[in-house]
Every structure is written in structure tokens, then in C-alpha cells.
Amino acid sequence: xxxxxxxxxALRAELEQKLLNGRIARxxxxxxxxxxxxxxxxxxxxxxxxxxxxxxxxSLPLCYLTEENKPxxxxxxxxCMLLRKHLQGGRITAIVQPGLERILRFEVEHLDxxxxxxxxxxxxxxxxxxxxxxxxxxxxxxxxxxxxxxSMVSSVREVLPGRQYFIPETQHKxxxxxxxxENFLAVxxxxxxxxxxxxxxxxxxxxxxTGEELVCRAGxxxxxxxxxxxxxxxxxxxxxxxxxxxxxxxxxxxxxGYLQQSGSSTSSPKEFSSFxxxxxxxxxSREFSSVSEMLVWYYGEKNRITRIRQRTADxxxxxxxxxxxxxxxxxxxxxxxxxxxxxxxxxxxGELLNTYGYxxxxxxxxxxxxxxxxxxxxxVPLDPLLTPAQNAQKYFERYGKLKRTAEALTTxxxxxxxxxxxxxxxxxxxxxxxxxxxxAEIREELAQSxxxxxxxxxxxxxxxxxxxxxRPFHYVSxxxxxxxxxxxxxxxxxxxxxxxxxGDLWFHANxxxxxxxxxxxxxxxxxxxxxxxxxxxxSLAAYYSSGRDQEKVEVDYLFxxxxxxxxxxxxxxxxxxxxxxxxxxxxxSGIQQIRE
Numbered sequence: 001x002x003x004x005x006x007x008x009x010a011l012r013a014e015l016e017q018k019l020l021n022g023r024i025a026r027x028x029x030x031x032x033x034x035x036x037x038x039x040x041x042x043x044x045x046x047x048x049x050x051x052x053x054x055x056x057x058x059s060l061p062l063c064y065l066t067e068e069n070k071p072x073x074x075x076x077x078x079x080c081m082l083l084r085k086h087l088q089g090g091r092i093t094a095i096v097q098p099g100l101e102r103i104l105r106f107e108v109e110h111l112d113x114x115x116x117x118x119x120x121x122x123x124x125x126x127x128x129x130x131x132x133x134x135x136x137x138x139x140x141x142x143x144x145x146x147x148x149x150x151s152m153v154s155s156v157r158e159v160l161p162g163r164q165y166f167i168p169e170t171q172h173k174x175x176x177x178x179x180x181x182e183n184f185l186a187v188x189x190x191x192x193x194x195x196x197x198x199x200x201x202x203x204x205x206x207x208x209x210t211g212e213e214l215v216c217r218a219g220x221x222x223x224x225x226x227x228x229x230x231x232x233x234x235x236x237x238x239x240x241x242x243x244x245x246x247x248x249x250x251x252x253x254x255x256x257g258y259l260q261q262s263g264s265s266t267s268s269p270k271e272f273s274s275f276x277x278x279x280x281x282x283x284x285s286r287e288f289s290s291v292s293e294m295l296v297w298y299y300g301e302k303n304r305i306t307r308i309r310q311r312t313a314d315x316x317x318x319x320x321x322x323x324x325x326x327x328x329x330x331x332x333x334x335x336x337x338x339x340x341x342x343x344x345x346x347x348x349x350g351e352l353l354n355t356y357g358y359x360x361x362x363x364x365x366x367x368x369x370x371x372x373x374x375x376x377x378x379x380v381p382l383d384p385l386l387t388p389a390q391n392a393q394k395y396f397e398r399y400g401k402l403k404r405t406a407e408a409l410t411t412x413x414x415x416x417x418x419x420x421x422x423x424x425x426x427x428x429x430x431x432x433x434x435x436x437x438x439x440a441e442i443r444e445e446l447a448q449s450x451x452x453x454x455x456x457x458x459x460x461x462x463x464x465x466x467x468x469x470x471r472p473f474h475y476v477s478x479x480x481x482x483x484x485x486x487x488x489x490x491x492x493x494x495x496x497x498x499x500x501x502x503g504d505l506w507f508h509a510n511x512x513x514x515x516x517x518x519x520x521x522x523x524x525x526x527x528x529x530x531x532x533x534x535x536x537x538x539s540l541a542a543y544y545s546s547g548r549d550q551e552k553v554e555v556d557y558l559f560x561x562x563x564x565x566x567x568x569x570x571x572x573x574x575x576x577x578x579x580x581x582x583x584x585x586x587x588x589s590g591i592q593q594i595r596e
Contacts, residue, residue, distance in 0.1 A: 004102070004207035005102055005204055005205020006206070006210060006248060008063075008101075008102050008104060008126065010255065012095055014065070014290050015065070019052065020093075021041075021042045022040055023090065023092075024039055024091075025038045025049065026038035027080060029072075033055060033131075034055040034057065035053075035054045036054070038050075039092065051067065056124065056126075056146055063104060064292035064296060065290070079135075079145075082144050083122070083135065087120060087122065090109060092106055093108065093119075095107075100175065101167065101205070104124045106121065107120075108120050108122065120136060121135075121136040123136060140165045141164060142163045142165050147159065173204040174202055176204065176248075177245055177248060177249060184238050185238050191225060191226030192225050195211070195237060198226045213278065213279050214240045216278050218240050220236070253274045253275060254275055254276055255287070255288040256294070257269060257285065258277065258280045258283045259284040268305050269297075269301045269302055269305075272298045274291060304435070315439065315446070318452060326420050326423065333416060334413065343398070346398040346399040347395070347399040349381075349395040350392040350395035357388030357392065363384045364382055365382055418570055419570075421513070421573070426488070426489065428544075428545065428546050429487060429488035430442060432487045432488070441490050444490065449570065472487060473485040473487065473540075473544075473593065475540060475591050475592060475593050476591075476592045477536040477591065483517060484500075484520070485515045486517075486572075492515065492571070493572060496560065501520075502559065502561035503559065503561070504521050505519040505521060505537065505557055505558070506518060506557060506563050507537045507540070508557075509556075510554040510555060510556050512546045512547050512553075513546045514544055515544035517541040517544070519533065519537040534557070538555040538582045538584035539585055539587065539591065542585065549586075551586065553584060554582075554583055555582050562577075562579075
């Protein structure tokens with residue numbers, strides 16, 4: 001979600017606690033629309049230094065505290081120099097949010113060139129594509145802004161030096177913090193929209209998530225309009241509204257982030273809020289100590305996942321192209337193999353012609369001969385221009401050619417089938433990729449298998465040393481047993497033949513691409529392992545396979561000591577001759593994952 005007015009209120013309270021009366025020690029403009037203020041808080045607030053990021057990026061406007069120190073450009077832009085002239089060394093006297101607008105005002109006292117105390121205000125407007133960072137003098141006149149907006153761009157308000165600053169009233173919404181219960185009930189009584197939509201349309205700072213959360217807390221279901229609510233439903237919604245506004249006024253915030261299980265192996269951020277959301281009670285949640293920490297986590301994870309998806313999309317396209325080519329090649333090879341199945345017929349033709357050729361007249365187009373293999377008559381086609389012996393030689397040559405072709409195709413078809421199996425498993429591995437190290441391992445596997453070229457960055461040993469280390473997924477069963485899941489073929493080999501002991505159990509989805517799953521038995525016998533632990537490991541093998549969209553998947557399992565890897569086999573390929581099987585559900589929501 002984008003920052004709403006309530007999150008800005010929580011952010012204002014946090015910044016006031018950390019920055020009020022602090023002095024601005026350093027100002028840098030790291031991006032065309034981003035300023036970082038280094039502030040020294042007063043000693044009563046802990047001293048030290050904190051960095052405040054003010055971003056007016058149209059796609060992602062943000063304000064948060066961070067410990068990260070971004071490099072400053074060699075030459076400071078004009079707006080940055082202006083702020084340094086007037087604000088550096090100044091003291092932050094107030095941090096204000098007008099109503100629940102997505103606006104934060106930083107009021108700063110400082111000494112001017114004459115040594116007199118004066119006041120300026122830095123205004124951050126977090127309004128999507130209209131976001132801006134505006135510098136005001138003590139008379140609320142615009143000194144400058146990080147983005148200039150002329151009348152040709154906006155007919156509502158010019159943001160130019162020398163213009164009077166004001167907040168445009170374009171939506172005519174009400175201030176929720178000054179609303180009484182009676183007025184709120186009156187709004188509900190005449191509303192033709194569903195309650196959640198009505199709250200967003202009526203009150204500043206409310207997002208659709210906030211509206212839906214209040215409706216959830218009030219226990220109101222369905223899509224009926226606000227005016228159709230019962231008296232009891234309206235009363236419950238009004239109580240929740242008043243309780244929320246009171247929490248905002250008292251700065252009682254509890255930042256939370258919520259994750260949802262995506263199509264890949266890991267959870268992705270779904271939502272964040274400055275207070276707990278009951279509507280997402282069934283989702284994994286994280287509580288944060290500050291709004292800044294929550295924002296850095298949410299947008300950092302979003303950015304990481306977007307970057308991973310872009311990287312995997314490129315690899316997926318490459319792998320899919322090679323796979324399509326191999327499938328076409330395999331089909332062609334299979335057709336050729338079917339054509340070679342007639343080779344034995346040509347051999348029999350040649351043998352019969354050598355045996356009975358003396359009785360065949362010259363110029364005959366066919367001969368009906370006794371097939372001594374079956375005891376039946378067999379009609380043998382003949383070239384009338386050739387003698388029976390020459391026809392026999394011709395059939396033996398055809399037989400020899402098809403035999404050599406069949407032998408070659410047996411090897412080639414096996415190689416192509418192994419490639420197809422590996423490529424399909426790589427597509428599953430791409431779904432499991434959670435970070436750059438996972439992608440690096442997949443790219444390394446593709447390079448080792450000569451599907452892609454390896455970048456020329458030095459020796460092979462040096463490349464391996466620079467390859468980031470990826471770890472398998474680590475789960476703990478309901479009974480406390482450790483279970484490990486490989487993310488890709490290289491990791492599957494490492495997991496199965498190095499991390500696993502001979503007495504550990506190995507799980508894999510039957511006859512489909514998927515991860516190797518190792519259940520650490522701790523030396524226990526098969527009958528000493530609880531049934532639920534077997535089911536947990538099997539469910540992980542089912543989920544981390546190409547059959548994850550099915551309700552249940554057949555999973556093979558056996559002792560690791562019974563698992564073999566043929567010499568020269570491709571990464572992730574193993575063979576086994578005895579195994580157990582179980583039909584396992586693909587739901588792994590109840591299995592605890594250890595995040596390392």
C-alpha cells in the first residue's frame with residue numbers, strides 16, 4: 001500500500017520523539033528528488049546521529065529514519081545548496097502534520113547572515129505523482145522546491161519561488177480527528193456506498209485498507225450500503241472509528257507488516273499498517289519497533305522480490321527456449337527411432353534372398369519366399385534391374401545403416417531426455433529462488449551444463465570462490481525433527497550427498513521435477529520416527545515440486561544410503577531401486593520454517 005495519512009501520523013510521532021530539538025548537521029541530495037538530513041538529537045534523546053530520508057519520488061514517496069549513509073554527489077544541486085545555507089546547524093523546533101494529510105512540516109530555527117534568529121519550514125508532501133519537497137520562509141512564502149510546478153502543469157496550485165504556500169482543497173474531505181460520534185452516525189445514515197468505501201471518500205487519511213479494517217472490527221459483512229446498516233451495526237462501526245481516532249491522537253501505534261505465501265517458496269509482503277489488522281489475522285505478521293523500520297522492511301522486500309522476478313524472468317526465458325528446442329528435437333529423434341524399427345525386416349529380406357535367390361527369375365518385381373523364422377510366406381519386394389544377390393546386398397546395406405542410426409539415436413535420445421529433465425527441474429528451481437545467491441547457483445548450473453556462457457571473470461576457481469553461498473530451506477517438523485529442502489540441482493546434490501547421512505531419509509515427488517528433501521533422523525530407526533514427521537517431510541517434497549498446485553502428490557522416500565548418483569550424471573539426477581511411497585498433501589502452512 002502507499003503511505004496513508006494515518007501512517008504519516010505514526011511517522012510524525014516517531015520523528016518528533018527522535019528529532020525534536022535536534023540540530024541539522026549535514027544535508028545531502030542523493031537523488032534528483034531525495035534529500036538526507038543528518039540530525040544530532042539533543043542529549044536527553046540519546047545523542048549520536050540519525051539520518052532522515054525525505055523522498056519526493058513520484059513512484060515511491062517516502063520519509064523514514066535510517067542508518068544507511070548514501071554517498072553524496074561531487075557537486076551539490078542548487079536546492080541542496082540552498083538548504084545548507086539556511087538550515088544546516090539549525091534546530092528542529094516542531095514536526096507537524098496538518099489534520100491527517102500526507103504532509104509533514106519540519107519547522108527549523110537558525111541564525112541568519114546577521115546573526116538574528118529566524119525560522120524556515122521544510123514541507124514534505126507525500127502525494128504520489130504530486131509529491132514534492134518545498135522550502136518556506138517565515139511568512140509561508142515558497143523560497144524554492146525540489147520540483148517546480150508552473151500553471152501550465154497544474155491549474156490548482158503553482159509551486160514556484162515567491163508564491164504563497166497553501167494546501168489545495170481538491171477532495172473536500174473531513175478531518176477524522178475532529179469528527180464526533182454523532183456526526184459520524186449522520187454520515188452513515190445518508191451514505192449510499194458500502195461503509196469501507198464511504199470512510200475513504202469522506203475522511204482525510206483513510207485508505208481502503210483502513211476502511212475495510214474498521215468494517216472487519218465492527219463485524220459487518222456483505223456489500224450493503226451504509227444507510228442500510230442496522231442501528232447496532234452503525235453503533236459498532238462508530239465505536240471502532242472513535243477508538244481508532246483516539247489512538248491516533250494519543251499516538252498509540254503498533255507498526256505491523258503482513259506476508260502472504262506467493263507462487264514461489266517464500267512469503268512476500270502483502271500489506272503494512274501502523275496498527276494491527278484483524279482482517280489479516282490468518283496471515284504471517286511481523287511487529288516492528290518503529291514505523292521507519294516497517295517501511296524499510298516493506299519496500300526493501302518489495303524491491304528485492306521485484307528484482308528477483310526480473311532476474312528469474314530472463315533466465316526463465318532462456319531455459320524455456322532451450323527446453324522448447326530440446327522437446328522438438330526429442331520428438332524428431334523418437335520419430336527416427338520408430339523408422340529404424342523396420343531394420344530387422346530388411347535383414348530378413350536379405351537373408352531369404354541369399355537362401356532362395358537361385359529360384360527367383362531375373363527381372364522379377366517381388367518374390368514369395370518361405371520365412372524360416374515364422375514358417376509363413378513372406379513377399380519380398382525386388383528391384384527388377386538388379387539380380388537377387390544385388391537385391392540382397394541392397395537390403396543388408398539398409399539394415400546396416402538403420403542399425404547404426406538406432407544405436408546412435410539410443411544415446412542421443414537419452415542425452416536429450418536427460419537435458420529435458422534437467423531443464424524442467426531448473427524451471428522449478430527458478431520458482432524457489434529467494435535471493436541473488438539462489439539465482440547465481442542456477443546460473444552456475446546452466447554454465448556447467450553448457451546451456452549458457454559463463455561470464456569471463458577469471459579462473460574457474462576464482463569464480464567459485466566469488467559465488468554467493470545459498471542455503472537450503474530449513475524446516476522443523478511438528479515433532480521437532482530437522483528437515484532440509486534443496487532450492488536447485490546443485491544444492492540438491494550437496495544436500496543429498498554431503499549434508500545427509502546414510503541413515504537419514506530422502507524424499508522426492510514421484511516422476512516429476514522437484515526438490516530433494518532430507519529428514520534428519522538422528523540415528524533413529526524407521527519405526528521410531530512419528531507418522532506426522534513423515535507426512536511433514538513428504539508434504540514439503542510435494543509442495544516444492546512441479547505438482548504444488550495439486551491437492552496431493554505421490555512422494556517416494558527411502559534411506560539416503562540407498563540413493564545412487566550415476567557417474568557423469570547431470571546435477572540433481574539420482575537413481576534408486578527400492579523405496580516407500582506416500583500420498584502427501586501440498587499444504588505446508590503448519591510446518592515451521594527456520595529463517596537463517
